Amino acid sequence: MFLPGLAWKNLSRYRKRTIITASAIAFGLATYIFMDGWLKGAEVESERNLVLYETGSSRVLTRAYWAERERMPLSSAIEDPEPVIAALREAGISAAPRTLFAGEAVVEEGSMPVRVIAIDTERDEQVFAFRQTVTEGRYLAAGEPGALLGEWLAQDLGLAVGDPLTVTTRTRSGFHQTLDLEVVGILNCPNPAINKGTLFMPLDTADTLMEMEGAVTEIDLKYRDYRAAEKMNAGLAAGALAAFPGLTVVSWKDLAADYLAISATKKGGSNVMLFLVFIIAAVGVSNTMLMTIYERIRELGMMRALGMRDRDIRRVFLLEAGGIGLIGSVAGVGLGCIANWAMVRWGIDFSVFMDMSEMDIGYRISTISHSAWNAPVIVTALAAGVLACVVVAMLPVRRALKLQITDCLRHT
Amino acid sequence: MSSSENGRGTVSVENVVKTYAAGESVVHALRGVSVQVAQGDFLSIAGPSGSGKTTLLNLVGCIDAPDSGEITIGGTRVSSMNRDALAMFRRRNLGFVFQTFNLIPVLTAAENVSFALSLLGIADREIRERTRAILAEVGLAGMEDRLPSRLSGGQQQRVAVARALVKEPSIVLADEPTANLDSDTGRAILELMRSMNEQHRTTFVFSTHDQMVMDFARRLLRLHDGAIASDERR
Numbered sequence: 001m002f003l004p005g006l007a008w009k010n011l012s013r014y015r016k017r018t019i020i021t022a023s024a025i026a027f028g029l030a031t032y033i034f035m036d037g038w039l040k041g042a043e044v045e046s047e048r049n050l051v052l053y054e055t056g057s058s059r060v061l062t063r064a065y066w067a068e069r070e071r072m073p074l075s076s077a078i079e080d081p082e083p084v085i086a087a088l089r090e091a092g093i094s095a096a097p098r099t100l101f102a103g104e105a106v107v108e109e110g111s112m113p114v115r116v117i118a119i120d121t122e123r124d125e126q127v128f129a130f131r132q133t134v135t136e137g138r139y140l141a142a143g144e145p146g147a148l149l150g151e152w153l154a155q156d157l158g159l160a161v162g163d164p165l166t167v168t169t170r171t172r173s174g175f176h177q178t179l180d181l182e183v184v185g186i187l188n189c190p191n192p193a194i195n196k197g198t199l200f201m202p203l204d205t206a207d208t209l210m211e212m213e214g215a216v217t218e219i220d221l222k223y224r225d226y227r228a229a230e231k232m233n234a235g236l237a238a239g240a241l242a243a244f245p246g247l248t249v250v251s252w253k254d255l256a257a258d259y260l261a262i263s264a265t266k267k268g269g270s271n272v273m274l275f276l277v278f279i280i281a282a283v284g285v286s287n288t289m290l291m292t293i294y295e296r297i298r299e300l301g302m303m304r305a306l307g308m309r310d311r312d313i314r315r316v317f318l319l320e321a322g323g324i325g326l327i328g329s330v331a332g333v334g335l336g337c338i339a340n341w342a343m344v345r346w347g348i349d350f351s352v353f354m355d356m357s358e359m360d361i362g363y364r365i366s367t368i369s370h371s372a373w374n375a376p377v378i379v380t381a382l383a384a385g386v387l388a389c390v391v392v393a394m395l396p397v398r399r400a401l402k403l404q405i406t407d408c409l410r411h412t
Numbered sequence: 413m414s415s416s417e418n419g420r421g422t423v424s425v426e427n428v429v430k431t432y433a434a435g436e437s438v439v440h441a442l443r444g445v446s447v448q449v450a451q452g453d454f455l456s457i458a459g460p461s462g463s464g465k466t467t468l469l470n471l472v473g474c475i476d477a478p479d480s481g482e483i484t485i486g487g488t489r490v491s492s493m494n495r496d497a498l499a500m501f502r503r504r505n506l507g508f509v510f511q512t513f514n515l516i517p518v519l520t521a522a523e524n525v526s527f528a529l530s531l532l533g534i535a536d537r538e539i540r541e542r543t544r545a546i547l548a549e550v551g552l553a554g555m556e557d558r559l560p561s562r563l564s565g566g567q568q569q570r571v572a573v574a575r576a577l578v579k580e581p582s583i584v585l586a587d588e589p590t591a592n593l594d595s596d597t598g599r600a601i602l603e604l605m606r607s608m609n610e611q612h613r614t615t616f617v618f619s620t621h622d623q624m625v626m627d628f629a630r631r632l633l634r635l636h637d638g639a640i641a642s643d644e645r646r
Contacts, residue, residue, distance in 0.1 A: 009518040308499065308531060309496050310496070
């Protein structure tokens with residue numbers, strides 16, 4: 001117990017230096033925990049908002065449609081969706097048919113492209129959660145020529161509830177069609193992709209106007225655990241959907257591949273920044289240990305003369321470095337957790353910024369961004385802080401131990 | 413004391429040569445020195461700067477290695493030992509008193525002394541008892557809990573002597589032990605060491621060019637230009 005005690009006392013010997021170095025580590029770790037918690041929170045919320053408002057857990061479509069999905073080809077729709085939905089229901093899965101097509105919303109001031117999603121007003125709620133997001137007016141009713149707009153789209157078009165809206169498009173047969181609709185509601189969805197450029201209308205109304213004859217472009221599914229989508233899809237492909245060879249089922253991950261790619265890139269970039277913060281902290285510790293050891297060369301010589309072996313000396317200095325790391329790490333984890341707690345509890349409201357700049361940050365968050373707890377990262381950060389300090393102290397200790405005892409004792 | 417029991421405090425230096433590189437030239441610090449030190453000797457190595465006295469002390473203290481020749485301490489050939497074995501040998505058998513005291517500033521007087529014992533894996537209770545006893549013996553009773561910064565130079569050197577003696581070494585090596593002390597304090601320290609030598613028959617080897625230390629020694633070994641100039645017993 002003598003050597004750990006000596007190491008601990010030495011920490012107070014260079015109090016200012018210890019505090020400064022520990023502060024650098026604390027800042028690095030607190031930043032790391034805060035950023036990681038924020039990114040994780042953004043990911044969790046984005047995933048939830050994707051599944052609840054954009055993709056569902058999975059989607060059934062024809063293979064031809066999936067191959068050309070960017071074009072949204074109505075000609076590759078599912079001709080007879082009801083037997084498919086029945087089979088899915090029998091398998092205990094909620095399913096909602098939808099038809100997706102591109103159009104041009106025309107108002108007095110001009111026009112802008114929109115993505116029209118025709119929904120089965122009753123069954124859609126079994127998969128998605130739009131009714132709760134309606135902020136003005138009401139939800140769609142079956143058979144009406146009504147439109148439900150995202151808030152940002154409504155603002156861009158200058159439309160309010162009760163206003164008429166014209167959408168030009170092409171029917172399934174390729175003929176030009178004009179949809180004369182009335183804005184019945186405006187929704188503010190946590191998913192900015194929906195708020196920005198999406199228009200909802202009743203499926204039966206669209207079926208008539210778009211000459212779909214009962215066909216739909218997709219059937220969206222809701223699983224109890226969307227994270228198990230791939231496994232569930234494999235089961236469906238071999239079971240309920242085996243009787244429909246022209247159809248395929250894709251998971252929310254396949255549907256949100258663009259988001260996942262952006263998210264991975266951002267996480268990689270953030271990790272690089274955090275790594276740099278760590279490097280700065282590590283350089284600080286290394287420098288502190290270098291100065292500490294240099295100032296104590298003669299003491300080191302005395303200790304060796306008195307019979308301390310290299311490993312004993314190394315232990316003392318590494319314990320000191322570990323002590324600095326422990327102080328910094330505990331402080332950093334504490335600060336990081338406090339900041340994270342505040343972000344989990346209250347979050348940051350991004351809606352103003354998103355509204356003003358219409359920026360697309362990739363994440364499916366448009367309102368309040370909350371952090372999430374990431375216990376493994378917090379524990380790892382604590383251990384890494386201590387370990388990093390010990391590792392960076394090794395080199396100066398090693399260099400000092402290469403000196404002859406007599407040179408150490410002569411050192412001034 | 414154990415140091416007097418079986419001749420562990422004897423030193424045999426046989427034809428030792430030590431050279432140092434100084435830039436492009438070579439300094440011959442010791443040129444085939446041979447000397448025998450008996451158990452309980454109170455030996456002072458004297459000589460002008462560059463005569464090789466500190467080099468000889470360092471070699472006997474096993475903190476430097478000879479280029480050639482043999483050094484045997486208490487029957488153990490130390491000149492062929494590896495680094496770790498030498499550290500263990502020093503830990504068990506040798507005590508050091510340095511010119512600049514070299515106390516650890518964050519440790520109290522008692523902790524500085526018990527540091528030497530803790531390396532030997534001795535039980536805490538025994539460490540406390542032996543530390544208290546040796547500090548009383550060197551005249552520092554009541555100052556156990558003082559940090560070095562709150563001790564005078566002489567008191568610090570007493571702590572260093574206590575640290576060297578507490579583990580009952582066979583040999584104590586002291587490099588210019590009075591150089592940083594005024595003459596009265598220096599004399600007191602030398603008297604303390606001689607009393608320890610007489611009481612415990614611990615072998616003491618000094619390197620010095622302080623006349624007072626030479627006067628105190630019962631044996632005076634004079635070096636000149638890396639060779640023994642005289643070996644005088646009193």
